[in-house]
Amino acid sequence: MNILSAYREFISSPAQLAQCRQATSVEQLLQQLKLLWRQEALTDDQLVGELALCNQQLHDVDVATLSGHWLPYCYQAKSRSIRWCLPSGHATEPFHDQYIERCRGQLLNQLITPKTSVTPLIAGQVASAPLQPAGFIFHLSRCGSTLVSGCLAELDNTCVLSESPLLTELLLDDSLDEKTKQHLLPQFIHLQSVTSPGRHNIIIKWNAWDIFFWPLIRSLYPQVPVLFLVRNPVEILASHQRSAGRHMAGDQSMMVIKPIHDAANAASLDGFREKVLQSLLGSMYHAKNSDDVVTLDYSSLTLNKILELADYFQLHVDDNSRSGMAARMTFHSKFPGQTFQPDDRHKRDFYRSHQFPMPNTELLTLYRNVVYSDTLSLAEIY
Known part of the structure; x- marks a missing residue:
């Protein structure tokens, strides 16, 4: 042989x-x-x-033979290929790419990383009947959604895909038409989640920019409960001053998203970020009245609120899981080794002290309307 x-x-x-x-x-x-x-x-x-x-x-193998044994972790648009690695237990890391890094550290994964073409899946080869996710999290919160998804990952029956690179790279592939993406997305979700046997409740925390693909995602999953988690725009912009997200850094791969492309004509980087954030909030505002959508502000996140969200997603929380959630909330959501320190006031003070431009009234009004209707004054936001 x-x-x-x-x-x-x-x-x-x-x-x-x-x-x-x-x-x-x-x-x-x-x-x-x-x-x-x-x-x-x-x-x-x-x-x-x-x-x-x-x-x-590029290996021409039946995806069904890989399903459940190999984890698809990377979609490469240029070659329309999928990279695979062997899973390493349950994902508990803040982000899925960190879990992938742990998996790829395994001995066998260091030597063998298969690559298969996505063409058989496009042509109709279906890995299996996809499961219906238990819930989606869309967010503009800079840490809040990571706290929620991390707490839900403490549940024994839950599989959390936290900002999966595989899913977002599929959505960003502008060489694929919407029908093809609709065909592939459920299969990608299934292939990633099926590597966690016994964890049939799938929670997907999307990337912040994935809200721009809301019509596509919602057309596939009209019944899935959704959380929109937002945060004071001043705090968001302050956070991006220190560590800019991919969509706020001028990443060229993001320019396939029209609102981000259109924002690139801003006179400054601060103006670009403000325009992108306004478009993100606008997408949430237009989708918030859909069935099974709950909107929540970062400032409202408590253990009791997260337990309510678990109930909203119809997830069972036993005493051990509740204790795990409570313990997780005492640490920084993105850096589990660090004790959590509230930073909302600090972020607003940082933004003002550095004399960054005040967000425009339209952006602040949009944030207020997404979460609070008219119960909060613009002065209270800034």
Whole structure:
């Protein structure tokens, strides 16, 4: 058997995967692969080189044979391909790319990372009947949504996809038409969530800019309960001054989104960010009256409120899970090793003290209307 054929058989064989995952060193893993593939004559360096070549190939394998064993973690629009790695338990990290980093640190994933074409999925090859997600989180909160998703990840029956790179890169691929994205998105969600057996309640925390794809997403999942989590625009803009999100940094890959592209004509970076934030809030405002949509402000987040959200998503919270949630809330949502310190007032003071331009009245009014109707004055916001 040649190495390419052996590689393809290997990635489709749960038994071979299980055997090689027991290896505790690179040398032991390579020896096992040589025996399985009858390539004992190869040196370790030669086999590593062959594996690197196999990793660059587009493999024509039935996705159903990978489903549940391999985790799709990267969609590459240019080649219309999917990268896979072996999962490593339940995702508890603040963001899905951090979980992927943990997975890719596994010994086997360091040597074998299959790449498959998305064409069979486009042509109609369906991995399995997709599950209906339990809830979606759309956000403009700079930490609040990460706190919510992190708390929900404490539940034993919940699989949280927190800003999955795979999903957003699919949405951003402007070479695919909307119908194709509608066909692929449920399959991508299924393929990512099915690697967590027993965790059938899928919560997806989308990226902030994914709200621009609301019509597409909602057309696929009209019944899924949705949380819109927002925050004082001054605090959001202050946060981006310190650590700008991808959509606020002028990233060229974001220019396929029309509101971000249109905002690029702003006279300054501050003006660009204000325009983008206004468009994001506008998208939420126009969608907030849809069925099964709850809007919440970051300042309202308490343990009791998150428990209410769990109930809204029809998730069961036992005493152990509640304790885990309470413990998680004492730490920074994005940096679990740091104790949480409220920073809303600090962010507003930072913004004012550095004399950044005051957000325009339209933006502040839009924020007020999304969350508070007319119960809050613009002066109270700034």
